[in-house]
Amino acid sequence: MTDARGAAAPTPAPSAWDGGRTPVWGALAEFTTPDGLLAAAAAVREAGFERFDAHSPFPVHGIERAMRLKRSPVPWFVLVLGLGGAAAGMLLQWWVSTHAYPLVISGKPFFSWPAFVPIMFECGVLGGALGAVFGFLSMARLPRHHHPLFGSTRFERVGDDAFFLSIEAADPRFDRQRTPAMLADLGARHVELVDMPAPEASRKEPEGGAA
Amino acid sequence: MSGASGTTGSAARERIGVDVRQVSLPAGHPVAKLSLAAAVAGAVALAVAWALGGPRFYSSYLTAYLFFLTLALGGLVFVLLQFVTRAGWSVAVRRLAEHVMGTLPLFLVLFVPVIIGMGDLFPWAVGEGGGEHEALVGSKALWLQPGSWILRSAVYLVLWSVLGWWFRRQSIGQDRHPDPGVTRRLQIASAPGLVVFGVTVTLASFDWVMSLDPHWYSTIFGVYVFAGAVVGILALVVVLSVALERRRGPLAGIVTPEHYHDLGKLLFGFVVFWAYIAFSQFMLIWYGNLPEETVWYRQRFEHGWYPVSVAVAVGCFVVPFFFLLGRDVKRNRLTLTAAAVWLLVFHYVDVYWLVMPSALSVDPGGGFHPHWLDLLTLVAVGGLFAGAVGRLMAGPALVPVADPRLPESLSFENM
Numbered sequence: 001m002t003d004a005r006g007a008a009a010p011t012p013a014p015s016a017w018d019g020g021r022t023p024v025w026g027a028l029a030e031f032t033t034p035d036g037l038l039a040a041a042a043a044v045r046e047a048g049f050e051r052f053d054a055h056s057p058f059p060v061h062g063i064e065r066a067m068r069l070k071r072s073p074v075p076w077f078v079l080v081l082g083l084g085g086a087a088a089g090m091l092l093q094w095w096v097s098t099h100a101y102p103l104v105i106s107g108k109p110f111f112s113w114p115a116f117v118p119i120m121f122e123c124g125v126l127g128g129a130l131g132a133v134f135g136f137l138s139m140a141r142l143p144r145h146h147h148p149l150f151g152s153t154r155f156e157r158v159g160d161d162a163f164f165l166s167i168e169a170a171d172p173r174f175d176r177q178r179t180p181a182m183l184a185d186l187g188a189r190h191v192e193l194v195d196m197p198a199p200e201a202s203r204k205e206p207e208g209g210a211a
Numbered sequence: 212m213s214g215a216s217g218t219t220g221s222a223a224r225e226r227i228g229v230d231v232r233q234v235s236l237p238a239g240h241p242v243a244k245l246s247l248a249a250a251v252a253g254a255v256a257l258a259v260a261w262a263l264g265g266p267r268f269y270s271s272y273l274t275a276y277l278f279f280l281t282l283a284l285g286g287l288v289f290v291l292l293q294f295v296t297r298a299g300w301s302v303a304v305r306r307l308a309e310h311v312m313g314t315l316p317l318f319l320v321l322f323v324p325v326i327i328g329m330g331d332l333f334p335w336a337v338g339e340g341g342g343e344h345e346a347l348v349g350s351k352a353l354w355l356q357p358g359s360w361i362l363r364s365a366v367y368l369v370l371w372s373v374l375g376w377w378f379r380r381q382s383i384g385q386d387r388h389p390d391p392g393v394t395r396r397l398q399i400a401s402a403p404g405l406v407v408f409g410v411t412v413t414l415a416s417f418d419w420v421m422s423l424d425p426h427w428y429s430t431i432f433g434v435y436v437f438a439g440a441v442v443g444i445l446a447l448v449v450v451l452s453v454a455l456e457r458r459r460g461p462l463a464g465i466v467t468p469e470h471y472h473d474l475g476k477l478l479f480g481f482v483v484f485w486a487y488i489a490f491s492q493f494m495l496i497w498y499g500n501l502p503e504e505t506v507w508y509r510q511r512f513e514h515g516w517y518p519v520s521v522a523v524a525v526g527c528f529v530v531p532f533f534f535l536l537g538r539d540v541k542r543n544r545l546t547l548t549a550a551a552v553w554l555l556v557f558h559y560v561d562v563y564w565l566v567m568p569s570a571l572s573v574d575p576g577g578g579f580h581p582h583w584l585d586l587l588t589l590v591a592v593g594g595l596f597a598g599a600v601g602r603l604m605a606g607p608a609l610v611p612v613a614d615p616r617l618p619e620s621l622s623f624e625n626m
Contacts, residue, residue, distance in 0.1 A: 061624045079536070106500065114494050 023196040025148035026051075026168040027180045028155060029188035034060045037163035040186040042066040044165065047182065051171035055155075055164040077135025078128045085127020089120040148197050154190060166194070234461050234609045242454050246601020253594020260587040261324070267584050269328030270570035275588040276325065277420065278443075278562045279596040280318050281436065285444025286311030287375050288408055288437070294378075294394075294401035300473050302620035303465050306610050307451045308444060309382055312375035314599040319368040321592060325419070326361055332570060335425045336360075355422055363418060367411045374404055379603075382611050389613035412437055423569035427507045431492045436565075438485040442527075443558045445478040446551035451600075453548045461609055465621065468542040472625050475541025478550065482535065486528035510568040514578030523564050526557035559589070 031037045034056065041054050045068050054063050093116040097103065102110045137143065149155050149166060158164055165188075167179055180191045236243055260268055286308040293301045293308075329336045335355040378397060385393040413433025421432050429435075449471065456462040496504045511520045531554055540546040563585070571580075611617060 059626055061622075075538070106498075114490075114497050117490060117494065 024169045024176060025151075025194045025196045026166050026170075026174065027183060028149060028152055028192050028194050029165045029180075029183035029186070030154055030157075030190040031163040031165065031187065032189050034163060036187050037165060038062060038066050040165050040183070040188070043186050044167065044183075048173050049167055049171050051168040051174075053166050055149075055158045055166065057159055057161065057163075060163075072139065074132060074135040074139060077131035079131075081131030081135075082124050082128030085130075086120050086124030088127070089123025090116055092123075093119060146197060148194050151197060152192060152194055154192070234465065234612065235607065236455070236461060236604050236609060238605075240455075240460070242451075243601055243605060246597050246604075249594040249601070250598020251594070253591050253596070253598060256587050256594060257591035260584055260591055264584055266328075266331045267582055268588070269324070269331045270567060271582060271584040271588040272324055272328070272592070273332060273419070273570065274559075274563050274566045274585065275592040276318070276321055277566065278559050278589070279592050281440035281558070281562065282443045282447055282596070283312055283314045283318060283375070284371065284408075284412060285440035285442075285447070286313075287315065287371060287378075288405070288412075288441060289444050289448070290378055291374075291401045291404050291408060294397045295405060297398060297616075299616040299619035300470065300623045302614050302616045303462075303467075303470055303610055304448055304452055304474065305614075306382070306608070307448050307455075309379045310600050310603040311444065311447060311451075313379045313603040314596055315368070315375040316372040317595060317599045319365075319372055321595070322364060322368060326364075329357060329360075333360075333422055333425070335422060351422075351425060355425060360418055363414065367415045367418075370407055370411055374407065378404075382614075383607045385611060385613045386608050387613075391615045394615055409433075409437075412440075420565055420569075423566065424507060424510075426503055427569075429492055429496070429504070429507070431488060435485075435488045435492060438481060438488050439527075439558055439561055441481045442478065442485055442554055445474055445481060446554040446558070449474050449478070449547055449551035450555070453544050455609060457544065465610055468544075469624050470620075471544065471547050472538070472542045475535060475547050475550070478554065479532070479535040479541070482528060482531045482554070486524075486532070489524075489528075507569070511564065514568075516564075516568050516579045519560065519564050519579055523557070523561050526553070527561055531557075 029040065031040060037054055037056060037060060041052075041063060044052050045066065052067075054060070054067060056063075090113075094111055097112075097116075098110045104110075105112070105115075108115070149164075154162070155164060165183065167174060167183070169176075173179075176193065180193060183191045260272070264271075289308040290305060290312055292298075293305050325332070333355075335351070336357050378400075381393050381397055416433045416436040420436065421428065452462060452466045452470070452474070454460070456466045493508065496508060510516065531550055534546075534553075535541060535550055540550070567579075571578075614620075
């Protein structure tokens with residue numbers, strides 16, 4: 001592929017040759033700089049797209065503003081599970097030492113709350129940590145075995161030196177011809193259509209055929 | 212990221228339209244005027260309190276002295292920590308802490324009344340506090356001698372003053388003669404500096420606070436004082452940053468919500484750390500239930516001190532913990548300042564709670580009796596402290612303009 005701006009026409013994915021019958025997952029544009037990615041992300045969001053994502057080898061400052069991403073709900077998982085863990089830890093100790101198995105320990109009352117605070121604290125930390133891990137995994141829809149973008153060989157450089165913007169075909173504004181052209185106009189070095197992987201493609205076939 | 216930071220740094224400076232080489236405190240700025248007025252008020256208050264005080268003056272004075280000393284020591288440890296961790300984010304606010312630690316020589320002078328009041332403050336200094344616990348105090352008699360105590364106190368204060376003065380002077384010298392070697396030198400010096408700080412602060416808190424009750428001992432006490440000092444300086448840096456940044460002040464465009472956010476996160480972290488240490492001390496003593504240890508908490512749970520103990524726990528931990536949890540609270544100038552002022556107030560309550568029940572326990576019926584001298588000595592030491600900070604701020608730039616990490620700090624963003 002040539003890097004020249006003028007020649008950065010959308011590269012036809014295999015699906016483009018069959019008149020648009022093969023289901024497409026989306027369009028993938030490659031940028032050379034973080035600034036290019038930032039500008040393109042802002043422009044794509046400005047154009048009204050919502051199902052798009054930015055991919056880069058390292059965190060790019062300001063990308064969440066450019067994409068107008070909503071705040072992550074993960075802190076709420078941490079808060080609720082952290083407080084819940086702390087409450088559960090204290091409740092368990094209260095129940096064990098006053099109801100299930102009351103023991104006099106060094107002459108102190110059955111419910112000696114100062115002694116229970118460290119365990120309550122640790123249960124709160126455990127709950128918060130589990131909330132962070134599983135809240136993140138569920139919000140990021142992980143784990144998953146495969147992603148359609150892995151079908152692109154150029155996308156392998158996302159962990160190295162290339163910056164990508166992908167727009168899903170599921171976005172109502174997506175158009176097989178116009179969307180890749182728009183991405184090329186935004187300064188992409190390379191634009192391609194990414195096929196739906198085979199199993200998902202065959203599952204989606206009836207819908208695609210009808211449309 | 213380091214490759215990109217240089218270019219984005221200059222871009223950030225262009226974007227915010229600030230020439231960092233012009234950043235200094237204007238003579239007519241409210242902070243400059245206030246500090247001058249504070250110094251005068253402080254000197255007058257000190258003279259009045261000294262003249263009218265009597266024995267109560269010394270315990271009130273020690274409380275006020277320790278409150279502001281912990282802020283200055285917090286400034287020292289804040290600066291040392293920034294260098295030892297090679298922090299980039301904090302460069303934009305580091306000079307403020309450097310000015311605060313620059314007041315440490317003032318505390319060398321202000322220690323004189325504590326020496327004069329030694330006999331009124333410390334039972335061991337006049338051979339009291341023996342009685343049935345003679346053996347306990349006896350084992351400490353070698354350490355708690357008036358002569359060696361004064362010598363040790365002077366050593367701590369001189370070491371702190373020299374450390375603070377040298378770090379501040381090097382940092383300001385770099386403004387005029389840009390040389391990354393200064394940063395490197397300070398990085399190297401910061402590690403042994405932290406060791407000196409840790410040992411001296413621990414011993415000073417033993418000598419000046421713990422020995423108010425010579426029977427009692429707690430090995431974690433120095434860490435407790437340190438935790439309170441860091442909360443204090445972080446809160447003070449927030450207040451100073453806001454005062455100098457708001458209304459297009461000299462730090463406008465330099466200190467950003469990103470810096471407030473990080474100061475808020477550290478503040479939150481040290482609120483939790485303080486609570487962790489405070490509770491560790493309490494729980495071990497409660498669990499062990501030994502009379503010579505529990506007496507210290509007993510004093511603080513009786514004679515009207517119980518509400519103060521609860522206020523310390525709630526004001527220093529529970530309220531700020533939940534208040535500072537959210538992200539927006541830490542990024543908003545107004546809410547973060549509210550938290551910082553709250554924590555400064557409760558840091559004073561904490562110091563009061565450490566000093567007063569022990570200092571007053573020698574009096575018959577030494578319960579919780581707030582006194583006008585508490586307020587007057589607070590104004591006295593606080594006025595002189597604020598005046599000194601303002602005086603130190605007036606000359607040099609308000610940010611280390613030639614620090615090689617300043618561009619990184621200016622363009623720094625939280626994830």
